[in-house]
Amino acid sequence: MQTPAIKVGVEDEKQLILLTLNDYLEGRPVKNMERLRAAFHPDAHIRTIMEGKLMQWTLPQYLDLVAQATLQKCQPQLLSYNWDGDTGAAQVQLTFDTFRFIDRFNLIRLEGKWQIVDKVSYREELK
Template identity: 30%
Template sequence: MRNLILLLFSAGIFLSTNAQESDYQLVEQTVNYYLDGGTNNDFETLKKAFHETATMKFIGKDGYKEVNALEFFSTIKPGPKQNRKTRIADINIAGNAANARLEIEYPTFTFIDFMNLLKVDGKWKVVSKIFYKRME
């Protein structure tokens, strides 16, 4: 009996770990749609990352701004690849909620993006983004 309980406990840990790894990979894939789409000026790839009602909030020249993320990025036009380096600095997951910290480095500045994601209908989607533009 004791061996059976130990086996069930071990199986539970294994399944939980695999689910977390799978969700981690899916969140990573979602934010990579955003990063790759932006780098390659490919709105179709970028929009795979966002929920249709996702918001983007930031401090602009005139203060606080809030816009629909997909409307903001819809102005992306096909063109040469962006001269930038991207990095996923951190991903945190708790159940069906996650956040990711991204760094997008251009020659003279770096965007620090904080993406909030939810697992909606089995797919991870960015529901909000805030960012900071750090001058180098």
């Protein structure tokens, strides 16, 4: 049986995780670089497959790519998240007019803040 104090801790943790995920979900579609940067650990890595090859970027490289991308209408969606202790995972989706990104994140909690340390992404063309 959980005590009220434990329940408050769980709810607080959920809110902290959602702050990080919302920085990504709300920052990425409008290219708000400060919110996007805030969602990631400075040493984060971003990975995807392009034309059958693994592509990898550091956070500064990824932010440069996003900054140069064409601004498009986007529907962000949180699909799932979970955590145990200081580690967690999340899956989100960014749907544009002709394609969608499905992103999977590894998260860590450092000094009371959740951050994305690893992102793997899949691009799906829409018909």
